[in-house]
Amino acid sequence: MGVKSMLPSYELGFYALVVTCAVLYSGSGIFEASRDSMNRKAFRDGIKPGWHYFGRKMDVADFEWVMWFTSFRNIIVFALSGHVLFGKLCSMTVPQHRAVMYMIYGALAVLASMGLVYLMIILSHCLLLYSVALAKQKWLCYVAGLCCLASFKVEPFGSWQSGFVTGAFDLQDVLFYGGCTFTIMRCMSFALESCEREEGIYSIFDLLKYNFYLPFFFFGPVMTFDQFRAQVSTRELRRKDDEMKSIRVNALLHVGAIVAVDIFFHFFYILTLPSDLKFVNRLSDWSLAGLAYSNLVYDWVKAAVMFGVTNTIARLDHLDPPQPPKLPHEHQPRGTNHLPWLFRYVYDHIGENHDHILKELVASIATFAITTLWLGPCEVVYIWSLVNCFGLNFELWVQKFFQLGPFAKLEAKLSGAMSRRIRAAFGAVNFWAIVLYNILALNSLEFALLVTKRLLVLGFPVSTLSIWFITYCGVQLIKERERILAIEEEDKGDKAKLE
Numbered sequence: 001m002g003v004k005s006m007l008p009s010y011e012l013g014f015y016a017l018v019v020t021c022a023v024l025y026s027g028s029g030i031f032e033a034s035r036d037s038m039n040r041k042a043f044r045d046g047i048k049p050g051w052h053y054f055g056r057k058m059d060v061a062d063f064e065w066v067m068w069f070t071s072f073r074n075i076i077v078f079a080l081s082g083h084v085l086f087g088k089l090c091s092m093t094v095p096q097h098r099a100v101m102y103m104i105y106g107a108l109a110v111l112a113s114m115g116l117v118y119l120m121i122i123l124s125h126c127l128l129l130y131s132v133a134l135a136k137q138k139w140l141c142y143v144a145g146l147c148c149l150a151s152f153k154v155e156p157f158g159s160w161q162s163g164f165v166t167g168a169f170d171l172q173d174v175l176f177y178g179g180c181t182f183t184i185m186r187c188m189s190f191a192l193e194s195c196e197r198e199e200g201i202y203s204i205f206d207l208l209k210y211n212f213y214l215p216f217f218f219f220g221p222v223m224t225f226d227q228f229r230a231q232v233s234t235r236e237l238r239r240k241d242d243e244m245k246s247i248r249v250n251a252l253l254h255v256g257a258i259v260a261v262d263i264f265f266h267f268f269y270i271l272t273l274p275s276d277l278k279f280v281n282r283l284s285d286w287s288l289a290g291l292a293y294s295n296l297v298y299d300w301v302k303a304a305v306m307f308g309v310t311n312t313i314a315r316l317d318h319l320d321p322p323q324p325p326k327l328p329h330e331h332q333p334r335g336t337n338h339l340p341w342l343f344r345y346v347y348d349h350i351g352e353n354h355d356h357i358l359k360e361l362v363a364s365i366a367t368f369a370i371t372t373l374w375l376g377p378c379e380v381v382y383i384w385s386l387v388n389c390f391g392l393n394f395e396l397w398v399q400k401f402f403q404l405g406p407f408a409k410l411e412a413k414l415s416g417a418m419s420r421r422i423r424a425a426f427g428a429v430n431f432w433a434i435v436l437y438n439i440l441a442l443n444s445l446e447f448a449l450l451v452t453k454r455l456l457v458l459g460f461p462v463s464t465l466s467i468w469f470i471t472y473c474g475v476q477l478i479k480e481r482e483r484i485l486a487i488e489e490e491d492k493g494d495k496a497k498l499e
Helices: 009-036 063-068 073-093 095-114 116-133 138-153 157-162 172-196 204-211 225-232 243-267 285-316 336-351 357-375 379-401 405-413 416-442 445-458 462-498
Strands: 047-051 056-059
Touching: 009 285, 009 462, 056 243, 073 095, 073 285, 095 116, 095 172, 095 204, 095 225, 116 138, 116 172, 116 204, 138 157, 138 172, 138 357, 157 172, 172 204, 172 225, 172 336, 204 225, 243 285, 285 416, 285 445, 285 462, 336 357, 357 379, 379 416, 379 445, 416 445, 416 462, 445 462
Parallel strands: none
Antiparallel strands: 047 056
């Protein structure tokens, strides 16, 4: 009844055909809406001139993405290219001291981009949390770290600290809060790992080497201190077979993703359209569902690109960084670049194997409470955290419910394929719950309520059931991919045992 249950190839082909046709139909509706709304006054701020020779304007509602790949593109390329060249030189000449060289380059890059005062703020928080780590009390490390995080996310403390940084450019706030909050997470990881050490504590020099590794400094991901220290201390720098090929392929994939998003923004205004509810309300149910899902997929792609660029640099430095975020069909805290930290020190630490209802409830509440603080407390974030926390626990409750005697006996009588079909039917409902929960944070509460009302109330039963069936087909394709990956992992494990 597990993930390896196989479905007939013709059935999977039918599912693929249904999903493809639905995506094309929904996409055509969004394309027509984007074309018709290109010159609307309500969208003037979100749609700017783009490819003039194609006569298309561009969706620029996500200012971070636009800044990264327009105004700051050359600066980012220059800084990361310098890190790669500098890192390669250090790896070839003084591999035993490469962590120190990374720290020096990172600190100088932060100084050049944000100024001396910002660097002093970062160092003061590092010194404060290092002092707390000396007590080797985990609870104290959590309290002090979360208080430091709150000092950047809760007013008036955040504005007070940011006020010390002079100058003004488009990404200053993003870099300020990104670098500061990720620094707090790294310092907490350092402090918690120091508590686990039996003899003494790691030096503050170890903390600075860990914190000022440039590829992870501003945007993460948070690689836990124990992993970073173990990997960066390795003197024999050897690559696995075909590792460079894998790095090149991943780099090309991420460049392709960046180009694809840029093309997409010229033909589908998925970020700007939800800002005008009157216009969106005129869309068909199919186009509205596609618009909601497109926003969730874009957020996942954006996070994956951020992970991918920094992870590629880290792999060139002979590190094994955290993996990109999961596909957007699973409940997970948004702001995914701190997920490895959350899983290690909160979610997995409290929830253990995530099979106990009470422990899972406490673990998910703690996880989303910290995520709320990370994103910045406000009404929309409170609602988003609440519904996602409920969704995460509801999955376990349903799983436990169907493990009860009568249901377990009934499922045991079913074939593996039929069991997979039934689970996928429930998975389709959960899939749309995740979409509706997350567009709260990605767009607005009003847009989320509009989508919910149209798909579940006004569109019932035709639109509701047809979209549910299409989602069911998509979930089956996802499960098939998971089945193939599980078999491949098992084959690799068997080969490793034989060797």
